[in-house]
Amino acid sequence: MIIDISSLERHYETPAGVVKALDGVNLQIEQGERVILLGPSGSGKTTLLNCLSALDSPTKGNYRFKGKQVPRSDSEKMTSFRRENIGYVFQFFNLLQDLTILENIVLIQELSGKKDPQRAQELLALVGLYEERNRFPGEISGGQQQRVAIARSLAKRPALLLGDELTGNLDTLTSSKVMEILVQACDQENITAVFVTHDESLVKYATRIIRIDSGRIISNEIVKTSG
Numbered sequence: 313m314i315i316d317i318s319s320l321e322r323h324y325e326t327p328a329g330v331v332k333a334l335d336g337v338n339l340q341i342e343q344g345e346r347v348i349l350l351g352p353s354g355s356g357k358t359t360l361l362n363c364l365s366a367l368d369s370p371t372k373g374n375y376r377f378k379g380k381q382v383p384r385s386d387s388e389k390m391t392s393f394r395r396e397n398i399g400y401v402f403q404f405f406n407l408l409q410d411l412t413i414l415e416n417i418v419l420i421q422e423l424s425g426k427k428d429p430q431r432a433q434e435l436l437a438l439v440g441l442y443e444e445r446n447r448f449p450g451e452i453s454g455g456q457q458q459r460v461a462i463a464r465s466l467a468k469r470p471a472l473l474l475g476d477e478l479t480g481n482l483d484t485l486t487s488s489k490v491m492e493i494l495v496q497a498c499d500q501e502n503i504t505a506v507f508v509t510h511d512e513s514l515v516k517y518a519t520r521i522i523r524i525d526s527g528r529i530i531s532n533e534i535v536k537t538s539g
């Protein structure tokens with residue numbers, strides 16, 4: 313089991329009182345699963361992803377990753393947990409504009425001590441952008457930039473890949489292309505993935521569908537055998 317979460321809570325203090333963004337989440341995910349996390353705006357999806365990646369610390373509850381307690385409150389340990397284990401794809405691609413596409417990918421590898429330009433180029437080939445490797449992000453389309461962001465997220469061979477509304481900025485056709493590339497890459501490398509969305513049409517890419525509302529999981533369903 314790669315992710316083992318029990319009774320997780322994340323509270324926010326606001327002038328209007330305490331908001332329980334997560335209110336008792338229990339979740340077990342096996343290696344190689346591809347989870348789509350669905351829920352309305354404000355239901356706690358981003359909060360859960362931030363806890364999964366140790367960008368944020370839960371207020372209560374347990375989170376074990378590959379059997380080990382995930383660090384919390386110690387920001388240095390949280391950062392090294394992320395560098396070692398987590399790949400992330402955002403809605404806004406967050407590519408560095410002054411670096412070429414290839415340099416954007418190699419930079420992430422360097423940050424986690426896994427520099428491997430050969431792999432960076434193979435990943436660009438996988439997402440269909442090898443020819444564009446020496447161009448700058450501003451010189452390619454939004455869909456292409458998101459494919460670069462995917463290659464970047466895989467560059468250090470993360471154990472866990474997370475996406476927050478990663479197709480939110482793309483048209484339907486480009487979204488499906490991007491998701492197909494992701495599914496192929498995850499299958500090929502046996503990467504566990506959790507993708508947050510409010511787009512129901514993405515459920516076909518999942519091996520498990522989880523629905524969240526008001527900080528609680530309201531359904532959790534395996535749809536195909538992973539791998």
Ligand SMILES: Nc1ncnc2c1ncn2[C@@H]1O[C@H](COP(=O)(O)OP(=O)(O)O)[C@@H](O)[C@H]1O
Nearest residue numbers: 324326331333352353354355356357358359360
């Ligand atoms: N930094 C914060 N301070 C106060 N409340 C927050 C903060 N971040 C999120 N929340 C609240 O927590 C709840 C869950 O938010 P979020 O995880 O962003 O939902 P989602 O990603 O599903 O739209 C919402 O009610 C939101 O207003």
Ligand SMILES: [Mg+2]
Nearest residue numbers: 357358359476
């Ligand atoms: Mg969100």
